[in-house]
Amino acid sequence: MIKGIGLTKIFDSKTALDCINFEIADGCIYGLIGSNGSGKSTLLRLIAGVYAPDGGAITIDSQPIFNNAKLKAQTAFLGDTPYFLPQTNLKEMAAFYKSIYASFDESVYRRLVEMFPIGETVKISTMSKGMQRQAALILAISTSPRYLLLDEAFDGLDVVMRKVLKGILIEGMESRQMTTVIASHNIRELEDLCDHISLIHDGEMLFNDSTERLKGKLHKVQLACAQPPHPTVFDELEVLKSEQTGLLTQMVVRGDKSHILEVCGRLNPLFVECIEPTLEEMFIYELEVNGYDAGTLAQ
Amino acid sequence: MMLERLRSKHTPALNLFFFTLKKSLPLMLLSLAFMALVNPGLLLSWLENTLVGYPPREPVDLSEMTTVIGIGTTAATAALSMLFCLINFSYLYKKPAGDVFHALPISRTKLLLSRYFASVLPALAPALLSYVSLSLVCLSDRVIGDYNYIWSHAALNLGIVLVMSAMTMVFLVCAGNTFSFVASLGGLNVGIPVLLYIGIELCEYYLHGYVADYNAIYYCTPAFFAFSRYQLYDQGWDAYWLQLPWLLLIAAVCLLAAVLLYNRRKSEKSGETYAFKFVYYIVSVLLSIIGAFAVGFIFGDGSINMTFWVFALVGGVLTAIAFGALTDKGFKTVKRSAILGGCAYVLLLVFTFGIILDITGYEKRIPQAEDVREVTVSVPYGNMPDVVLSDAKDVVALHEAVLDPYWSETSYTGGTVEFTYELKSGAIMKRRYNLQTEKAQIAYYKLLLNKEYQQQIIKPFEDLGLDPAWNASYGVDYYGVDKEASIQISKEEAIRILTLYYEELEAVGVTRHLNHTFNDSIYLHGFANKFIDGDTESVFYESANMSLSIDGLPRLQAYIAELVDGQTVDVEK
Numbered sequence: 112m113i114k115g116i117g118l119t120k121i122f123d124s125k126t127a128l129d130c131i132n133f134e135i136a137d138g139c140i141y142g143l144i145g146s147n148g149s150g151k152s153t154l155l156r157l158i159a160g161v162y163a164p165d166g167g168a169i170t171i172d173s174q175p176i177f178n179n180a181k182l183k184a185q186t187a188f189l190g191d192t193p194y195f196l197p198q199t200n201l202k203e204m205a206a207f208y209k210s211i212y213a214s215f216d217e218s219v220y221r222r223l224v225e226m227f228p229i230g231e232t233v234k235i236s237t238m239s240k241g242m243q244r245q246a247a248l249i250l251a252i253s254t255s256p257r258y259l260l261l262d263e264a265f266d267g268l269d270v271v272m273r274k275v276l277k278g279i280l281i282e283g284m285e286s287r288q289m290t291t292v293i294a295s296h297n298i299r300e301l302e303d304l305c306d307h308i309s310l311i312h313d314g315e316m317l318f319n320d321s322t323e324r325l326k327g328k329l330h331k332v333q334l335a336c337a338q339p340p341h342p343t344v345f346d347e348l349e350v351l352k353s354e355q356t357g358l359l360t361q362m363v364v365r366g367d368k369s370h371i372l373e374v375c376g377r378l379n380p381l382f383v384e385c386i387e388p389t390l391e392e393m394f395i396y397e398l399e400v401n402g403y404d405a406g407t408l409a410q
Numbered sequence: 411m412m413l414e415r416l417r418s419k420h421t422p423a424l425n426l427f428f429f430t431l432k433k434s435l436p437l438m439l440l441s442l443a444f445m446a447l448v449n450p451g452l453l454l455s456w457l458e459n460t461l462v463g464y465p466p467r468e469p470v471d472l473s474e475m476t477t478v479i480g481i482g483t484t485a486a487t488a489a490l491s492m493l494f495c496l497i498n499f500s501y502l503y504k505k506p507a508g509d510v511f512h513a514l515p516i517s518r519t520k521l522l523l524s525r526y527f528a529s530v531l532p533a534l535a536p537a538l539l540s541y542v543s544l545s546l547v548c549l550s551d552r553v554i555g556d557y558n559y560i561w562s563h564a565a566l567n568l569g570i571v572l573v574m575s576a577m578t579m580v581f582l583v584c585a586g587n588t589f590s591f592v593a594s595l596g597g598l599n600v601g602i603p604v605l606l607y608i609g610i611e612l613c614e615y616y617l618h619g620y621v622a623d624y625n626a627i628y629y630c631t632p633a634f635f636a637f638s639r640y641q642l643y644d645q646g647w648d649a650y651w652l653q654l655p656w657l658l659l660i661a662a663v664c665l666l667a668a669v670l671l672y673n674r675r676k677s678e679k680s681g682e683t684y685a686f687k688f689v690y691y692i693v694s695v696l697l698s699i700i701g702a703f704a705v706g707f708i709f710g711d712g713s714i715n716m717t718f719w720v721f722a723l724v725g726g727v728l729t730a731i732a733f734g735a736l737t738d739k740g741f742k743t744v745k746r747s748a749i750l751g752g753c754a755y756v757l758l759l760v761f762t763f764g765i766i767l768d769i770t771g772y773e774k775r776i777p778q779a780e781d782v783r784e785v786t787v788s789v790p791y792g793n794m795p796d797v798v799l800s801d802a803k804d805v806v807a808l809h810e811a812v813l814d815p816y817w818s819e820t821s822y823t824g825g826t827v828e829f830t831y832e833l834k835s836g837a838i839m840k841r842r843y844n845l846q847t848e849k850a851q852i853a854y855y856k857l858l859l860n861k862e863y864q865q866q867i868i869k870p871f872e873d874l875g876l877d878p879a880w881n882a883s884y885g886v887d888y889y890g891v892d893k894e895a896s897i898q899i900s901k902e903e904a905i906r907i908l909t910l911y912y913e914e915l916e917a918v919g920v921t922r923h924l925n926h927t928f929n930d931s932i933y934l935h936g937f938a939n940k941f942i943d944g945d946t947e948s949v950f951y952e953s954a955n956m957s958l959s960i961d962g963l964p965r966l967q968a969y970i971a972e973l974v975d976g977q978t979v980d981v982e983k
Contacts, residue, residue: 122678161512161677176672180422184515194506196433210425211514 112136112172113258113290117232119166127153129314130167135307137257138288140280142322142396144298144303149311155260158292159169159188171258187256191263193247195235201246204229205253212254226275241267249382252279259283259291266298275303291393301408302390310397315396326387329396330368334375335359335382348374351396363388363396381404413595423520430528438532441490445540446627449479450547462605467748472548472555479544480563483537484570488636491533491575496591498525503591508680518673524578530575537567538742562650569657576664577632583671584689586682589611590737592636594684597693597733599633605696606630609761614715616765618773618816619841621828683737691750694733697714698754714762719829722758727751777831777839779803787857788828796958797866804860805829811853812843827854855915864912868955871904875938880952882938888974890927895974903973907934907958907966914963931959932970 113135120128128150135141143151147191147366156162157169160176160183168175171182195204201224209215224231227245236248244267251259260278265273281304283289295301301308302322309319318325324394329351334340335358345353345362352363358381364371368385388396418760453470501507511521541564578595585591606627613620630899636657640697642649671686679685705725710718730751734743779934782802788794799805809829828842845851857863875882884904887896899907960966 159509159513161509163676179517180517180520182515183513184422186513186515190509190511192504194505194510195506198556207429210429211422211516213420214424259737366769389904 113170113292114173115154115157115167115169117167118154118157118164118169120157120162121165126314128157128311131314131316133292133316133319134200135292137290138284139307140291140293140305142286142298142301142308143292143294143311144296144301144308144390145311146313146398147296150297150314152262154194154311155188155262155292155294156190158258159183159186159260161188163208185250185257186260187212187254187258187265189239189247189251189262191266193243195243195246195338196235198236200232200234201229201249203249204235204246204349205231208250208254214255215253216255217253219255220249223249223279226279231395241269241272242266245272247393248276252283255287257289259289261291261293263295263297264293265295265297273300282302298391298394299389308390310394311394322390325393327368327391328365329388329393330347330364330366330371330385331388331392332360332362332364332371332375333382333384333386334362334380335357336360336378336380340378343375344378351400363392422514423524424558426514426516426521427524427528429845430525431531431826433492434498434528434532437494438535441486441533442536442539443484445483445536446543449483449540451543452479452542453547453553454478456569460520469552469554472553472557472559477507480567483540483563484637486569487537487571488532488568488574490536491530492530492578494529494580495526495575495582496588496933498529500581500588502582502675503585503587503680504687505678505680506678507952512677517864518675519669522583522669523665526575526668528581533572533575534568537571538564541567546764554746556818558648562648565654566639566650569654569661570639572661573632573636573664576668577627579668581673581689582670584674584684584686586684590683590690593733593737593900594689597697598689599631599832601628601696603627603634604700608700608928612714612762614767616762617768618813619843621840621842623754623840627789632664635660641850678926680867687759694730694747694750695754695757696933697733697845698730699758702726702751702755702758705729719759723752726755730754759818773816774813775839776806777802777833779806781833781835782806783832783834785832786830787863788830789826793952795867797863799860799862799866801860801862804857804863808850808853808857809841809843812845812847812850815847816843825851826853838934851876859916864908867956868908871901871908871934871936874936874952875901876953880934880938880940884934884936886970886973887934888935888970889931893974897974899973901936903934904934907932907969910966910969911958911963914966918962930961930967930970931957933957 115131115133116126117130117132119126119130119326131154143154145151153162157164158171158176160179163177170176171185174182176182176186196207199207205215205220209217227249229242229245229249235243238246248264260282263383264276267400270274280289284291293301293305305322307319307321308325310317312353320328337358339355339358340360345364348362349365350362351365354361372383375385461673467904501511512518514521516524521822541560545560548555548557581591581598585594594844607624610622610624610626614622627634628641629635639650639653642653675685683689702722702725705728706714706718706722709721727748728751731741731744731747734747734750735741764770771972779802782805784798784800785802785805786796786798787805788796793866808827812827825845826842828843829840831839833839834838843850845854871884874880874884882901884899884901885896886904886907888894933955934957938952938955960970
């Protein structure tokens with residue numbers, strides 16, 4: 112299990128992560144979403160042992176990660192900008208990783224090379240951005256890591272390759288309990304993949320829960336009454352956002368669905384509907400509450 | 411087979427070492443071929459010259475040419491190892507590269523050491539082959555000398571390369587980009603010796619009694635220490651072997667520092683100017699002090715005056731701003747740079763006035779005679795032997811007289827005396843003074859009357875040529891107002907001159923400067939040599955000499971005159 116307790120990271124005068132607490136259970140696909148500069152990549156690098164925390168602790172199985180070769184042998188990290196040794200091709204890079212990672216699986220590597228349409232003997236520096244990312248993914252996954260850390264995993268991949276990658280990650284999770292942590296600002300990609308999501312904004316973790324529970328916590332309510340309801344009737348609900356268009360009331364409400372419907376039911380509505388928002392909508396609503404929205408930024 | 415066995419145990423650090431070494435192979439092979447050919451090639455061309463000349467020239471002396479080859483090979487391999495270090499650690503300066511390497515399952519210590527040794531080995535291998543191929547050429551009978559000359563150079567080469575590369579590692583780890591690395595490495599290794607030189611010059615100018623020791627510069631940085639070992643050439647090839655443990659120690663210390671710093675280095679500093687800012691501050695202040703001194707010196711017309719200090723401030727601040735602008739690639743940090751330049755100026759000011767005002771009490775420090783184990787009295791720039799005295803009373807009295815008060819004109823070209831006290835505590839204290847005041851000169855006269863002192867002066871003349879195998883000769887050069895002469899004298903006559911000199915000094919009580927040429931002076935000298943059996947070229951020699959002013963010493967003047975005129979005279983006491 113990956114655990115962060117009071118985790119803090121400071122770059123010069125900027126606090127990238129401010130005392131966050133979280134747990135990532137083994138065998139899940141964990142999504143880290145957040146606005147630009149929120150601290151997602153920093154958190155991934157802390158988990159990978161690339162950065163040392165400035166406060167608190169980050170552990171895997173209760174062992175600190177930084178400068179811990181044994182733990183890093185179980186971890187594969189792929190940054191947002193893949194790096195390869197100069198003048199090497201995929202085959203040479205594979206040889207390099209094979210010499211470093213005892214868990215490097217040649218059969219997995221072979222299978223992935225056949226799956227992804229990139230040449231093994233082509234110099235990586237001559238490949239496109241998307242192909243370089245494929246090469247990096249092949250290498251990372253071939254190390255058969257217990258923890259796979261991906262920063263902007265889908266960046267540069269075409270639609271087909273994204274589907275392939277998702278399949279590989281799910282297979283890894285199912286077959287050998289591989290834990291994948293993906294940082295991305297592209298929530299739609301993560302929505303149908305991740306079983307756990309956390310939202311980071313300005314170095315703070317705004318929410319951190321299973322996708323199912325998260326969706327159960329926030330609801331989009333559409334309510335039509337004979338007369339527009341008085342705003343105070345919804346005081347007992349946690350309304351994040353509310354819009355009145357004629358007789359139609361549209362709200363984003365946090366809380367139990369049955370309780371929301373019960374409150375709305377008291378108004379004898381002509382129509383009431385409570386649906387789950389998408390992750391993207393949840394992301395936007397939560398950030399709006401924290402003052403990060405298009406309207407505020409445009410001012 | 412061993413490689414496969416090692417790999418099966420899965421040692422990532424060792425595998426990384428081999429992987430890195432493999433990547434360095436092309437450049438290593440190129441330098442291998444070059445070095446294996448150049449050095450023996452040079453020797454062969456020298457040999458060629460010995461063969462084609464008519465009459466045939468002398469055989470090549472190994473000891474003469476190995477120094478040239480050794481220094482050249484050492485400089486080349488040191489540069490090569492530093493280049494390999496820069497190439498193999500360039501990942502420290504790029505964030506994506508740093509992410510990959512620091513995410514690897516290898517501890518930072520092992521990561522550094524594996525890449526370090528993979529950088530040093532490709533530089534040393536060509537050097538080693540070069541010395542081996544040089545040895546093979548030396549099988550020729552046209553080459554004379556001991557093979558140890560080659561292998562002692564090889565040992566020194568090894569030590570110097572390890573020092574230079576280990577020192578490079580410290581700066582590689584501290585810097586954040588290639589420019590900062592080069593600036594800090596060059597800045598510190600050039601700046602510290604220059605700063606030390608300035609400090610020595612200021613001390614020599616302002617600190618009464620200070621004896622400049624430029625040897626200290628050879629010990630100020632690992633680079634200077636390493637290459638200065640070549641000055642031990644005259645001590646023979648075994649002197650080089652004895653340096654190897656010291657060089658290995660320095661390399662180990664530098665490497666340990668690099669490891670400790672690397673374990674604390676933040677990955678996020680890749681691409682910034684410095685991972686450890688203290689290096690920047692040190693280099694900036696160092697260069698600014700030098701800049702302050704240089705600008706002040708130029709505009710002060712070589713003197714430290716008010717103009718010097720005004721322009722030194724300008725020079726110090728401008729140097730710091732320029733260095734900051736180059737380092738940060740812009741003028742974002744002008745304020746910080748100006749402050750550093752100001753600090754450098756203040757340091758120069760404090761140091762200089764500290765010397766002028768003698769805040770450490772250096773000038774006034776005189777040891778107690780009972781604390782002195784022995785003292786050596788020298789007369790620099792004069793033809794006088796050094797005298798070692800166990801009783802320091804008269805020397806201390808002279809020292810006190812010189813400082814009471816000390817006065818010296820910069821244009822003074824008269825007598826100078828130097829004391830080297832070896833204290834019972836083990837400390838060494840060295841001082842040099844002009845003997846310009848009458849009080850100082852009288853005190854010096856009293857020292858000349860010291861019996862132990864006189865014995866020490868006379869003894870070299872007595873001992874010269876005691877061994878019958880030595881051919882000894884004595885002479886005196888006379889410099890008079892109207893006459894100059896050089897004559898050969900006997901040992902007895904030489905000793906008589908000295909004895910008479912001291913007797914007359916005591917009798918007449920005349921204050922004298924030694925080594926000053928007045929109207930009448932002599933230069934007394936003795937020389938002894940011997941030849942190695944059957945070899946007229948190898949000569950060992952010993953000598954004794956001193957200059958004496960004989961003004962006001964009538965008996966001695968008469969004796970000299972008669973020696974010069976070829977008559978010996980018994981002089982009444």
